Amino acid sequence: MKKFLYFATGNGANLSEEAYIAEAESISCIIPLNNTTTSVYFTKTDENKDKIAFTHDDTTATTGHRCKDIAKAIATAANSNPGVNMVSVVDLDNKVFFNNLNFVTSMDITLNL
C-alpha cells in the first residue's frame, strides 16, 4: 500500500500551492535553508522537483537546527501505520501536526522547480 503525505499552508487548501500531497517514496532530500527554514524536496520527474519550505523557530544556538526534527518526523510519517494511506504531516488549515511538528509556523509550497 502506498503512503501519501499531506501538507497545507493554512490558506484554505483551495488554490494551487495551498496544499500538497505526495507519495512518501518521492522524497528526495530534506535540508536546512537558513536558521528558521527547512525544505523538503519531492522528485516529480528526472528534471522537476516540488519543494515545501517550513518556517520554524530558531534553535540553532541551543538544541540544534530544526531540520533534524522535521526529517525525523517525515521519516516516521513515511513509515507510519500501514493501514493509513494518507498522513497529515503539517496541516495549518486544521492545526494538525504529525508528532512534535507544532513548531512549524508557516510553509511555502513550490511546484515544478
Added chain:
Amino acid sequence: MKNYLYFAEADVETGDDRLSEALCVPASSYIGADPGSGTTTLFFKNAMGDLGSGEHKVVISHTADKNKEVMDAIISIMNNRSEGGFVVVADFETGTAVSKSSVINKELLGLGLSSVAITETPVGAITGRQNITLAASHGAGAVSTESSPQYYKARQGRDIITTVAVDLTGLANKNSVGDVIGLAAGSSAYIFKYVAAETGIIYKIEMTCLELPTASSNVGLDIDLFSSSNAARAYDYDISGATQVIAANTDMVLGDTLQNLADHGAANDYYYLVTGNTHTGDSTYTAGKLMIKFYGHPQI
C-alpha cells in the same frame, strides 16, 4: 520499513547553496562510495534542491585506511531495522548548538569519525583533474584562489556540449598582448584539452562573461582564447604564435558572449586564456568568472 539517513556538519545554519550543512536522504538513493586518504565519500542520487538534478556527496573523515570498514558500516546502517525509519549516521552539530552532543551511529564507532562535509554536484558535472590526457583537465597554473576550473558535460541530441567555468580570482594578467593568463607563480595554465573521443569534433566555441573581472588596478578586460599543442605554457608566456580561437577585440561586458564558428584548434590542443590588449600595467584579478562552451559532434 524505509530508512532515511541523516548527516550534519558542526554548524547547521544554511543549505541549498551546494553546501547544505545537514542532509536527510532516503537510504534507497545511495549510489556508492569512493575512498580517499582518511575520508570516504558517499554519493546519493537525485537529492538536489533548487539546483536541478544531480547528486549529494557526503565526505566522512575517519581514521586512515578504515575505508572498507566505513563502507561496510554504511551498508549495515542502511539495511538495519530502525525505529521509525529515521537513522542518524553522523551528526556533528555541536558548533553553535550548545545544548546538544554529537551522535555517531553505533555501526561507525571505533572508526575515528571526526567530521562530515556535504556538497551538491549538478548533473553533468565532471571533476577537473591536472591530467593532460583528459578533456576536463587543467594545469596547476590555472587554479584560482577561489576554485579550480569546473567542468560540465551535456548531450543535446547527438551534440556534446562541454562547459568550462573559470574563476579568474588570483590569476595574473600581463600587460602584453598574447601572454598567457595564469598564476604569477607559474606552472602550466591551460584550462581544457580537445579530446575528440570525449568532446566530439568541436564546431563552435563560445565564451561568456558571468562576472566582470576586477583587479586592484590595471584590470585586463580584453581576454582571448588560444589553443596550442603544448600543455606547458604558463603565465607570461607569449603564445601569440599559436591558434587564436576567440579574439575579443574589446573589453568584456557582463553577460556578453563571444562566439567562434571557425578555427577551433586541433584535436589534442590545450586551451589558454590570453591577454587580448594592453591595460596600463600587469595585474592580478580580484574577481571575474568566464564560461566557455565547446560544442562538439561525434565522428559520423
